[in-house]
Amino acid sequence: MINTTLTKKILNTLLKTGGSFSEVFAQKKEVNNIRLEDGKIENSSSGFELGCGLRLIYKDSTFYAYVDSLQQDIILNAAKILSAAVNETGEIKVLNLSNVYSSYITPIKKHPSEITAEHKKEILLSVDNFARNYSHYIIQVSSNLSDLEEEIYIANSEGSMCHDSNTKVMLSVSVVAREKKEIRTGYKSLARTSGYEVFDSQKPSVVSGEAARIAVIMLKAVNAPSGSLQVVIGPAFGGVIFHEACGHGLEADAILKDASVFKDKIGKKIANNIVTAIDNPTMPYHWGSYAFDGEGFPSQENILIKEGILQNYIFDYKTAKKMNKKQTGNGRRQSYRDIPIPRMSNTYLAQGKEDPGSILKSVKKGIYAKEFSGGQVDPAIGDFVFGISEGYMIEDGVVTNPIKGATLIGNGPEILNKIEAIGNNLDFAPGFCGKGGQSASNEVGQPTILVSEITVGGTEI
Amino acid sequence: MEEIVKKKNGKSLAQFCNDASLKIKKLKVDEFEIYGASSTHNELELFNEQIDNLSFAETKGLGIRIFKDKRVGYSYTSILDEYNIDKCIDRAFSNSKITFQEEFNYLPLEREFKNSKGTIDKKILFSEDFFNFDIKQKIQLARELEILAKKKDKRVTGINNLIYNDSLDEVMILNSTGFFDSYRTTSAFIYLSVISKEKDDTSTGDFFGYNRSPGEFNLEEIAANAVNRSVWILGGKKIKSQVVDIVLDPFVAAQLLGIIAGIVTADTVQKGKSLLKDRIGDKIFKGDFDIIDDGTLSYGLASKPFDGEGVPKGKTVIFENGILKTYLYNTYTARKDKKFSTGNAVRSSYKSTPEVGVSNFYLKPSKTSLEKIIKSVDKGFYVIDIIGLHSGTNPISGQISVGAKGLWIDKGSFLKPVKEVTIATDLLSFCKSIDKIGDDLRFMPSGGYIGSPSMLVKDIALSGK
Numbered sequence: 001m002i003n004t005t006l007t008k009k010i011l012n013t014l015l016k017t018g019g020s021f022s023e024v025f026a027q028k029k030e031v032n033n034i035r036l037e038d039g040k041i042e043n044s045s046s047g048f049e050l051g052c053g054l055r056l057i058y059k060d061s062t063f064y065a066y067v068d069s070l071q072q073d074i075i076l077n078a079a080k081i082l083s084a085a086v087n088e089t090g091e092i093k094v095l096n097l098s099n100v101y102s103s104y105i106t107p108i109k110k111h112p113s114e115i116t117a118e119h120k121k122e123i124l125l126s127v128d129n130f131a132r133n134y135s136h137y138i139i140q141v142s143s144n145l146s147d148l149e150e151e152i153y154i155a156n157s158e159g160s161m162c163h164d165s166n167t168k169v170m171l172s173v174s175v176v177a178r179e180k181k182e183i184r185t186g187y188k189s190l191a192r193t194s195g196y197e198v199f200d201s202q203k204p205s206v207v208s209g210e211a212a213r214i215a216v217i218m219l220k221a222v223n224a225p226s227g228s229l230q231v232v233i234g235p236a237f238g239g240v241i242f243h244e245a246c247g248h249g250l251e252a253d254a255i256l257k258d259a260s261v262f263k264d265k266i267g268k269k270i271a272n273n274i275v276t277a278i279d280n281p282t283m284p285y286h287w288g289s290y291a292f293d294g295e296g297f298p299s300q301e302n303i304l305i306k307e308g309i310l311q312n313y314i315f316d317y318k319t320a321k322k323m324n325k326k327q328t329g330n331g332r333r334q335s336y337r338d339i340p341i342p343r344m345s346n347t348y349l350a351q352g353k354e355d356p357g358s359i360l361k362s363v364k365k366g367i368y369a370k371e372f373s374g375g376q377v378d379p380a381i382g383d384f385v386f387g388i389s390e391g392y393m394i395e396d397g398v399v400t401n402p403i404k405g406a407t408l409i410g411n412g413p414e415i416l417n418k419i420e421a422i423g424n425n426l427d428f429a430p431g432f433c434g435k436g437g438q439s440a441s442n443e444v445g446q447p448t449i450l451v452s453e454i455t456v457g458g459t460e461i
Numbered sequence: 462m463e464e465i466v467k468k469k470n471g472k473s474l475a476q477f478c479n480d481a482s483l484k485i486k487k488l489k490v491d492e493f494e495i496y497g498a499s500s501t502h503n504e505l506e507l508f509n510e511q512i513d514n515l516s517f518a519e520t521k522g523l524g525i526r527i528f529k530d531k532r533v534g535y536s537y538t539s540i541l542d543e544y545n546i547d548k549c550i551d552r553a554f555s556n557s558k559i560t561f562q563e564e565f566n567y568l569p570l571e572r573e574f575k576n577s578k579g580t581i582d583k584k585i586l587f588s589e590d591f592f593n594f595d596i597k598q599k600i601q602l603a604r605e606l607e608i609l610a611k612k613k614d615k616r617v618t619g620i621n622n623l624i625y626n627d628s629l630d631e632v633m634i635l636n637s638t639g640f641f642d643s644y645r646t647t648s649a650f651i652y653l654s655v656i657s658k659e660k661d662d663t664s665t666g667d668f669f670g671y672n673r674s675p676g677e678f679n680l681e682e683i684a685a686n687a688v689n690r691s692v693w694i695l696g697g698k699k700i701k702s703q704v705v706d707i708v709l710d711p712f713v714a715a716q717l718l719g720i721i722a723g724i725v726t727a728d729t730v731q732k733g734k735s736l737l738k739d740r741i742g743d744k745i746f747k748g749d750f751d752i753i754d755d756g757t758l759s760y761g762l763a764s765k766p767f768d769g770e771g772v773p774k775g776k777t778v779i780f781e782n783g784i785l786k787t788y789l790y791n792t793y794t795a796r797k798d799k800k801f802s803t804g805n806a807v808r809s810s811y812k813s814t815p816e817v818g819v820s821n822f823y824l825k826p827s828k829t830s831l832e833k834i835i836k837s838v839d840k841g842f843y844v845i846d847i848i849g850l851h852s853g854t855n856p857i858s859g860q861i862s863v864g865a866k867g868l869w870i871d872k873g874s875f876l877k878p879v880k881e882v883t884i885a886t887d888l889l890s891f892c893k894s895i896d897k898i899g900d901d902l903r904f905m906p907s908g909g910y911i912g913s914p915s916m917l918v919k920d921i922a923l924s925g926k
Binding site for chain 2: 034037038040041042043044045046047048049050051059060061062063064065066067068069085117118120121139140142176178182183184185218224226227228257258259261337339372373374375376377378380381383384385386387389404405406407409410411455456457458459460461
């Protein structure tokens, strides 16, 4: 996208005033999004973006500029202006650039650009049909099919460069069910870092069937209980709790700012010894996977917690440098318009030994939180809240009534010590995570787990 | 650094829009619209009074809507060369072929305008003072805020986040009915989150400033608010689950009001996703409250001369004396309901098509002070901050359950800090339980620009121990 000679010129222009690190990130992206609601294709939209971001680090400060262009004069001018932010004499000069390679190689079979809009429309219509036929209680179905293809080129003053490309496809379905005055919703998505071959192995109708099932079953929901209870958290999306309540606190920028409860805890026991947690962007075709992070560093598996002991944080270039640690390939950025920051990829609690059914059976009185609508955490103190979108009462080991309007509230580090059982049914779910105004594709995952107590915020006092 | 802007590309936004329109006119389309936007953006993050990140950028983009056989297609591009603009037009055209055909799919006509044109002086969207601040002064301003905050209370141990950003934006719409207009806005935002510690307890608190120019920030107030919101909660404990009266801080109340903002849009109503469907004329609030959407409010940061499809903005009273009077409309949803557009077509950027959304949306304050409200509470919970609003509320089913922290009220005065509890209700019960509102209307950016005074809400379920 940018040739080596020009790259060197840009990197050196950035460094000539005394910066210690410079980087160029170029991106070309094409996106398509089709939305079906009210039984019709409401919107079909496409977008084309191209540009590059220039980064300069001087001492602890990062200076950043981006332009919607890959033209030489425009980039060099931006580099010149950016370098003026630093006022020293330069020493570093980039003489050689060599390619960095990643072991993450995932061929794409059906590129979005080769799929006709008609075919995409058919996918959405089948999704809509399936959900509407699921039950007469269903009054609305909204589905989105989006795809992305991008090319990326990254080079930095440490002499590494990489060429990368990404293909992503996402189908999401929201269903609204109504019975008299009660309205409930169900949501499910399927998202992969791959082409349209995703639908060869996973039927779109399964996604809409699941969304419809949740909406309809929740029509029968009773008010959620309040207070401290035993909670069984379901597999796949249940992992969002670890992601929010612990994962964010393990991102090195939070550690550096003294805004994490996990500061100075490496090598220490922070969780029950049955807990192992991993961040792994190299799982083929997973939604949070990539070959290189946003700084051109090859992706790698990062074991965060092993048998209850904290092993490592999540680093990007700048935080690793500052803390004298190894980069972990987690410097992610939303686009050329954004600064890379340490972020999770596919983050999950590892497989346990227990049968999920017997975990449920072991609970006398509690709730089963199967699906969540998301959550929020204050990483500085570890406090979190999660909205339960599909949950049930557990009475004497039996899953009974669905419950509505329940939230879990608690503290991440405390919960880690209260995980008392881990199932053998590890599964994953895709989503988007927002941090610092940037959105990233993430996957969360876990088997069924049992937490000895969490505060459930319902309306039934 | 702002030089980048000028040198980047010789063409103005108007020229890009015009060039694109000439190209589209050569195609066999029925109607078209070009939405152009350009932005100069600065962002700054400080840590320990030093620059952590400083970024600046200039962007431009076009979003093109093509109408053909009563179908609409959309495409956008940030690559403004001839080849890519052609590609963008072609794609908008081809996208129109798969979307649904409906008689209401055509551009807004002037005779459908409910609000008159030119009710807003474009000058109010724009501050000349904005240009008096160079990057050094902006850094200085952020530093000053950090120093102020650290001085406020010795329990403040650090800064969690200190972000400043500003932007100078231009928006332009050109369409085939002959509409061609633009406006420019300036805005500056500063956000501070502080960490305080006492014994084993850590607490965070945040506050912000949002104005047309950094010169309008009240740093003293921002620092004091962020610090208070942090230190007041120190030593906070969970309390036992109970049904209790709660007093909501204006910013907490505004966030909950934002959920109501989401269900008064005609789009959600027409699709059966609003609890306010078929409720026009009904008394939704117990009190005689007025809720207004005013796209022309002089100090409103969401004010604009026209909406996302060129329809003049105006003032719409949505609830009057607690009674639902109307929904908010863009052109398409208005035609469906045989109404006029209220000028509420919103676009978050050139990347998106016009949807229905609020502008400056607020609950009209009363004359009762917050102090008086607190004094009237025998036993209650003053909520300073909530967490998990998006995951804990479902605007369609109406369920609300969010994490909360604040102060316990006993016999009209604050007794002790409370944290790690939830408050739960459902949206329509919430509306019915608002007992009193304060005189302290405050706005915050949240979707639109949403404003609320403090609220006293009766009998809410609180979950704790």
